[in-house]
Amino acid sequence: MKETGKISKAVIKRLPRYRRYLEDLMKKDVDRISSNELSNLIGYTASQIRQDLNNFGGFGQQGYGYNVKALHAEISKILGLDRDYKMIIVGCGNLGQALANYTHYYKAGFIVCGMFDINPRLVGLSINDIEVMDYSALDEYLEQNQIDIGIICTNKGSAQEVADKLVMGKVKGIWNFAAVDLEVGEEVALENVHLSDSLQSLAYNINHKED
Amino acid sequence: MKETGKISKAVIKRLPRYRRYLEDLMKKDVDRISSNELSNLIGYTASQIRQDLNNFGGFGQQGYGYNVKALHAEISKILGLDRDYKMIIVGCGNLGQALANYTHYYKAGFIVCGMFDINPRLVGLSINDIEVMDYSALDEYLEQNQIDIGIICTNKGSAQEVADKLVMGKVKGIWNFAAVDLEVGEEVALENVHLSDSLQSLAYNINHKED
DNA sequence: TAGATTGTTAATCGATTAACAATC
DNA sequence: TAGATTGTTAATCGATTAACAATC
Numbered sequence: 001m002k003e004t005g006k007i008s009k010a011v012i013k014r015l016p017r018y019r020r021y022l023e024d025l026m027k028k029d030v031d032r033i034s035s036n037e038l039s040n041l042i043g044y045t046a047s048q049i050r051q052d053l054n055n056f057g058g059f060g061q062q063g064y065g066y067n068v069k070a071l072h073a074e075i076s077k078i079l080g081l082d083r084d085y086k087m088i089i090v091g092c093g094n095l096g097q098a099l100a101n102y103t104h105y106y107k108a109g110f111i112v113c114g115m116f117d118i119n120p121r122l123v124g125l126s127i128n129d130i131e132v133m134d135y136s137a138l139d140e141y142l143e144q145n146q147i148d149i150g151i152i153c154t155n156k157g158s159a160q161e162v163a164d165k166l167v168m169g170k171v172k173g174i175w176n177f178a179a180v181d182l183e184v185g186e187e188v189a190l191e192n193v194h195l196s197d198s199l200q201s202l203a204y205n206i207n208h209k210e211d
Numbered sequence: 212m213k214e215t216g217k218i219s220k221a222v223i224k225r226l227p228r229y230r231r232y233l234e235d236l237m238k239k240d241v242d243r244i245s246s247n248e249l250s251n252l253i254g255y256t257a258s259q260i261r262q263d264l265n266n267f268g269g270f271g272q273q274g275y276g277y278n279v280k281a282l283h284a285e286i287s288k289i290l291g292l293d294r295d296y297k298m299i300i301v302g303c304g305n306l307g308q309a310l311a312n313y314t315h316y317y318k319a320g321f322i323v324c325g326m327f328d329i330n331p332r333l334v335g336l337s338i339n340d341i342e343v344m345d346y347s348a349l350d351e352y353l354e355q356n357q358i359d360i361g362i363i364c365t366n367k368g369s370a371q372e373v374a375d376k377l378v379m380g381k382v383k384g385i386w387n388f389a390a391v392d393l394e395v396g397e398e399v400a401l402e403n404v405h406l407s408d409s410l411q412s413l414a415y416n417i418n419h420k421e422d
Numbered sequence: 423t424a425g426a427t428t429g430t431t432a433a434t435c436g437a438t439t440a441a442c443a444a445t446c
Numbered sequence: 447t448a449g450a451t452t453g454t455t456a457a458t459c460g461a462t463t464a465a466c467a468a469t470c
Contacts, residue, residue: 015411015412016405017392035451044438045439051437054453058452058453060451061446062445062446062452063446063450064446065451078415079414080415081414093309094308097305097309098308102406110414148417173413173416175409180231181254191410191413194228195310198386198404203290203292203321203384204290205400205401206359207291209400221460221462256464258462258464261429262430265428272470275470276428426469429466429468429469430467432464432465433465437459438457438458439458439459440456442456443453444451444454445451
């Protein structure tokens with residue numbers, strides 16, 4: 001793999017999509033694909049595909065194209081999908097529980113190790129064999145377990161406090177579903193899923209389709 | 212409001228965020244704010260804020276800044292939040308149910324009118340007083356009810372078929388949570404929430420923090 | 423009026439696309 | 447070898463930032 005300079009955020013955001021299409025191709029037993037063919041499938045220009053991939057090294061071969069399996073493996077590795085991630089979920093309402101189930105069934109490599117909530121009616125419950133613990137136990141849990149990713153599914157009022165605890169507890173990344181922009185240290189990766197923002201931009205696009 | 216030419220996607224994606232910060236300011240009884248002060252809060256440059264807002268018209272006043280309440284109202288209107296949206300959810304697993312609850316409690320204006328699933332164990336269930344209907348009843352339901360937004364929470368294998376039915380049933384927008392890129396006609400707005408892609412780009416960022 | 427801050431034009435920056443030489 | 451297709455450089459396009467005249 002080429003020495004990675006600074007790869008732009010836009011490129012990174014496209015990698016999972018490349019990987020999905022390569023996975024489909026693998027399932028269809030397609031061995032090789034050219035940037036042009038991939039362009040037709042995925043909707044990016046062939047030029048962009050080649051540019052994107054060459055950020056990480058020359059995975060193709062002139063006159064041949066790309067080996068589907070090899071490229072899939074390379075992208076997986078670039079994304080860091082060749083290792084496991086220990087995760088905890090803070091906030092075990094419907095969304096927290098949905099994510100626990102989702103990752104449990106569909107996301108090998110992303111392992112929910114613990115769940116936390118402040119609501120006594122949820123504490124003690126078991127979701128996919130993970131017991132929901134009391135929120136007050138979070139600090140100690142993080143001290144005793146090396147967690148990679150903290151998932152925040154609380155309301156917006158509590159989210160920053162939770163983020164602070166997670167950062168203190170040395171998580172490497174935060175997956176935030178609360179409708180606030182969190183402050184976290186430079187050393188922690190932050191990925192936001194602002195469902196509300198997403199729905200609002202859909203509303204905009206519904207009302208401006210004829211433009 | 213100025214005649215809107217073609218507003219870039221990036222601008223639209225920032226509008227909900229502006230709105231959130233303005234809402235916070237309203238709660239704090241702040242009447243006015245300059246692009247510079249807003250820049251400090253929200254993290255966009257003052258220049259970008261002024262450019263963004265001027266896509267839609269001159270909401271500010273020289274020497275004064277922007278009226279918080281008025282700007283909030285304007286952005287709400289631009290996004291189309293001054294009207295209601297009738298929604299249905301297809302796929303009532305954990306995520307579908309979570310979204311039903313989420314929109315029910317937090318998203319006035321986005322009203323879940325119906326829910327559909329293929330699983331007999333879910334059909335008949337009631338979620339926030341919405342009965343889960345059998346998937347086979349979807350076509351007829353769409354014929355008899357004018358639905359604005361279809362939310363797809365099925366597995367990826369079924370998503371395109373559901374999308375086709377929704378488009379046939381004349382929805383205006385689709386909020387897609389399945390891990391596929393859907394084909395929908397030009398006339399239908401499509402907003403994807405690819406949770407899996409999001410998690411993968413978080414993984415990348417975790418592994419490349421020191422770059 | 424003087425000061426502040428917008429609206430808007432111009433400059434810069436970065437990302438996408440086009441082109442083509444290198445090479446399998 | 448001839449044909450195909452990459453890797454990579456150059457050109458274009460679009461988005462962000464800077465600057466400042468207009469004006470409240």
